[in-house]
Amino acid sequence: MPDSPHPPVPRVLGVAVPSPLRRLFDYRPCRETPPGGWQPGLRVQVPFGRRQVVGVVAECRDASELPLSGLKPVDACLDEAPLPADWLWLCRFTARYYQHALGDTLHQAMPVLLRQGRALEARTRERWCVTEAGRQDAPPGLSRAPRQAELLAMLRQHPHGLVSQAVLAQSFTREQLRALVDKGLVERHEEPLAATSTDEGDSLLAEPALPLNREQAAVLGTLHERLEDFHPCLLHGVTGSGKTEVYLQLIEAVIARHRQALVLVPEIGLTPQTLARFRSRFRVPVVALHSGLTDHERLDAWEAAASGRAPIVIGTRSAIFTPLARPGVIIVDEEHDGSFKQQDGLRYHARDLAVARAHRHRIPLLLGSATPSLESLQRALKGDYRHLHLTRRASRHAPARLELVDLRGxxxxGGLIPPVIETIRETLAAGHQVLVFINRRGFAPTLACHACGWLAECDHCDARMTLHRQPPLLACHHCDRRRALPDACPECGSIDLRPLGSGTERTEETLASLFPETPVHRIDRDSTRRRDALEQVLAEVRRGDPCLLVGTQMLAKGHHLPHVTLVVVINADAGLYASDFRAMEHSAQLLEQVAGRAGRAAHPGRVLVQTLHTDDPHLRLLADSGYDALAEQLLEERRAARLPPFRFLALLRLEAPREEAVAELGRLASQALRDWLGERDLEVDCLGPVPAPMERRQNRYHLQLMLAADRRSRLHEAGAWLIAWLEGRPEARRVRWSLDIDPQTLA
Structure with a gap:
């Protein structure tokens, strides 16, 4: 008896729909069976309440808890083949680990156009190439068609042909192209719009690799030892030590084995710089995935990676969900950076998912940083990760040490004291560039009344409004509320209103008045909203003329500024004494990263750090001995305090417009959880509830309940019970709540 072309049709499809509910919804299959039969990973259009939504088949079964006659049928299957299996596995793992609804996880992890029901297929374009007949000295049929002859002559100059857009831009027409095709002189090819390689050279490289120093060569040799297995490594290299060159040469070896590389970078601002370097090195297609792309561009890149046409994929946090046909290596640059953690909705950490994904595929994982997170550093010290070191800069200058400058009295x-201003003057006179770092946007942190002490506070948050000059207004950087500048103090009527403190705009204005002959470039979220604005400014800076850069942490992450020899930190104290136990770690990383912008090329660098606390032991240790010594001490303090990375945390976040609703649910949840834990002796601590560090934000009250455990499995068991309890409580329907696994901040 011949085999059936399809497996038996299941009676029930368990569909994951975009919903916060942590369950599947049962549907009956529609009449038309997909070519490969029903299987997990197929997108389907289904009725959900009063809406039509796109869901993903997660299970195929023959039974349901509900009567089969009461199940609604699937309206349509949108795919001929399921979405990539590695992507589906990663989404399932993410939903399970972060205690999130599978339907919403799948929804967030796929491009917008796939969520809307578009097909996963490549957009194409036409390429026109000359045939052998067209290369003859006197092709027939062109004596009375001079424009066709001109078109053929132009195409002959391009061995790999030209796309339609390039041809039409030269004032030729499609009719002329088709006439040449009819005469057999030109042929038309259809090719994918994204990740199309037109260079048929034998060499993988478009330019030669740079020579490696002894440390780089040793690191690369270690990485080459296990290219066919899970091999997690922490590349701990000082700023400017050539980590990117190690990445490039590792990727070269991976591509030579016909595998793909996924590279994660923390910020969209780093993507153009990284893309440019990778595209100039390799002849193979390199695609990018980040929030600055259009929906069509994102789908094109996603499809190119899934099909295997793109051997190199570079992206920000969400790129961890990019499917790969032949995964070969995952690289996470600046692995310590907080941008890899999603802070709302699906609260995943891209670095940790990279570890899980590399383990699943049995491929190498490389985490790179000059200031590793304490979590990764501890795993390297334990031996879970291979600890690789780069201690020397490529420029041969030692990394600049922090010089603490006392601000008291x-x-x-503009936030700068006279001796620092004089040092800036001397640096500019020597023909070098200066970076002034201030991690506050706007003109000043707030507006104050000099008569009665009134401060401009946000009506919707427990925060002060920031004063902006361009345009003039008060803005809350937490809820984006804006209001016009007052003519007088609303409390006492005084017109003596003064800016309090300095922001990037005020420092920019001060430097422009002190150094009128020197260009001042401000780089913050406000000045770089326009597409490519950041890259245009950095391109001008890299020309090397003396200039002043004023910026926030956007400038601290990975940018190569070879002509900067002086870095000035306006105020190092802003993040040192926050209530979060990670405040010192994050502040030290930021200071070391911004200091790493100085002295990366021919001239040594200098870093001046203005502070009111020059005698702070942590800050002094960082200045005298560097980040590694401070990290060692912070790890001992965390061990003694039983904090991560020596324990595991989960944070229940509650928020609602009414303070009473949040407080009541927090009280009930904590009591119920403590009673449940007491019955089972799970060794999970329940701390709180307590108000969040900013209790009122966006006109909503925020409360937190923390779970802590020595074993991850115990924490997840308690978290799953708490979620189930909340889903069954009527009080929880009036409160927005979420469980954050491995929170990176308590704010």
Missing amino acids: RHRQ
């Missing part, structure tokens, strides 16, 4: 201009 000193007059300031």
Whole structure:
């Protein structure tokens, strides 16, 4: 008896729909069976309440808890083949680990156009190439068609042909192209719009690799030892030590084995720089995935990676969900950076998912940083990760040490004291560039009344409004509420309103008045909203003319600024004494990263750090001995305090417009959880509830309940019970709540 072309049709499809509910919804299959039969990973259009939504088949079964006659049928199957299996596995793992609804996880992990029901297929374009007949000295049929002859002559100059857009831009027409095709002189090819390689050279490289120093060569040799197995490594290299060159040469070896590389970078601002370097090195297609792409561009890149046409994929946090046909290596650059953690909705950490994904595929994982997170550093010290070191800069200058400058009792201009201003003047006179770092946007942190002490506070948050000059207004950087500048103090009527403190705009204005002949470039979220604005400014800076850069942490992450020899930190104290136990770690990483922008090329660098606390032991240790010594001490403090990375945390976040609703649910949840834990002796601590560090934000009250455990499995068991309890409580329907696994901040 011949085999059936399809497996038996299941009676029930368990569909994951975009919903916060942590369950599947049962549907009956529609009449038309997909070519490969029903299987997990197929997108389907289904009725859900009063809406039509796109879901993903997660299970195929023959039974349901509900009567089969009461199940609604699937309206349509949108795919001929399921979405990539590696992507589906990663989404299932993410939903399970982060205690999130599978339907919403799948929804967030796929491009917008796939969520809307578009097909996963490549957009194409036409390429026109000259045939052998067209290359003859006197092709027939062109004596009375001069424009066709001109078109053929132009195409002859391009061995790999030209796309339609390039041909039409030269004032030729499609009719002329088709006429040449009819005469057999030109042929038309259809090719994918994204990740199309037109260079048929034998060499993988478009330019030669750079020579490696002894440390780089040793690191690369270690990485080459296990290219066919899970091999997690922490590349701990000082800023400017050539980590990117190691990445490039590792990827070269991976591509030579016909595998793909996924590279994660923390910020969209780093993507153009990284893309440019990778595309100039390799002849193979390199695609990008980040929030700055259009929906069509994102789908094109996603499909190119899934099909295997793109050997190199570079992207920000969400790119971890990019499917790969032949995964070969995952690289996470600046692995310590907080941008890899999603702070709302699906609260995943891209670095940790990279570890899980590399383990699943049995491929190498490389985490790179000059200031590793304490979690990764501890795993390297334990031996879970191979600990690789790069201690020397490629420029041969030692990394600049922090010089602490005492702010106490000193007059300031735009946040700068006179000795620092004089050092800036000397640096510019020597023909070098200066970076002034201030991690506050706007003109000043707030507006104050000099008569009665009134401060401009946000009506919707427990925060002060930031004063902006361009345009003039008060803005809350937490809820984006804006209001016009007052003519007088609303409390006492005084017109003596003064800016309090300095932001990037005020420092920019001060430097422009002090150094009128020198260009001042401000780089923050406000000045770089326009597409490519950041890259245009950085391109001008890299020309090397003396200039002043004023910026926030956007400038601290990975940018190569070879002509900067002086870095000035306006105020190092802003993040040192926050309530979060990670405040010192994050502040130290930021200071070391921004200091790493100085002295990366021919001239040594210098870093001046203005502070009111020059005698702070942590800050002094960082200045005298560097980040590694401070990290060692912080790890001992965390061990003694039983905090991550020596324990595991989960944070229940509650928020609602009414303070009473949040407080009541927090009280009930904590009591119920403590009673449940007491019955089972799970060794999970329940701390709180307590108000969040900013209790009122966006006109909503925020409360937190923390779970802590020595074993991850115990924490997840308690978290799953708490979620089930909340889903069954009527009080929880009036409160927005979420469980954050491995929170990176308590704010």
